[in-house]
Amino acid sequence: MDAHAWCTKAQVVVSPNFGARPAGMAVDLLVIHNISLPxxxxxxxxxxxxFQNxxxxxxxxxFASLRGVQVSSHFLIRRDGQLFQFVAGSARAWHAGLSQFQGRQACNDFSIGIELEGCDxxxxxDAQYLSLTRLSVCLLRHFPxxxxxxxxxxxxxxxxxxxPYFDWQRFQQSLPGWMVMDATD
Structure with a gap:
């Protein structure tokens, strides 16, 4: 990661859909998504x-329902494990929408969004899990x-x-010492 949290291993495709994080806001949440189009x-x-409008x-x-929608994520991991980055980790991507975590609203303010090319x-x-693990380890070192x-x-x-097809146990085992899927803590 560089100083603005651009991942040096990712292919950069800049999205215009981002904003500044609130001053002093710590990035303390990773959010895993899936996406496929169609x-x-x-x-x-x-x-x-x-993600580029x-x-x-x-x-x-x-795609009709996506007309005029402006969204982004920090990262996308393709089926072959290829990693793309759209928004610097230091900035707020527009991936969470209306959201809350442990009583805090607007999760985009304090999270990193990671999209996996896939669906429910x-x-x-295997390539996606490997790439996700590598990216997560890097993010865990860079952010609190x-x-x-x-x-x-x-x-x-x-x-x-x-x-339901995301294997949380497999992902958990790839990150020793980290608890995932702990939204109720």
Whole structure:
């Protein structure tokens, strides 16, 4: 990580969808998501385009609801493990939406968002778990992270990702000494 928390191992694709974090706000939460565009289809540039406000919403019928949406994440991990970064870790990406964690609202203010290319109906790949572990270790060294949760944990009833096929136990075992999925602590 450099001084602004750009990961030197990631391919940078800058998103315009970010803002400053509140002054003095510590980044102490990692949020794991899943994303695919169209749903359950992988590869291509649709996710990159979405995070850059360049998605052709006429390219697929399911994209109609994304017209005018401005979102981003700090990171995306493709099915083959390739890592992209859209927003500096020192900045606030727009990944969490309406959210709260342990009584704190607006999780974008104090979290890092990591998108896994996937969906709620399929398993993630070995390459994704390896890349996620490496990225998480780096982020845990750079930020005072206290919790690692799924999007579903900070927006219950509204979000379901990373979904039932994300192997929390496997991820937990790859980070000795860290407790993941601890939104209720």
């Amino acid at each position: 749903l359950a289809e992988f590869g291509g540039d649709y996710i990159l385009d979405l 360049r998605l052709d919403c006429d390219a697929h019928p399911s 109906t399929c398993a993630f790949t 992270v206290q919790h690692i949760v799924g999007h579903e944990d900070i927006a219950p009833g509204r979000k379901t990702d990373p979904g």
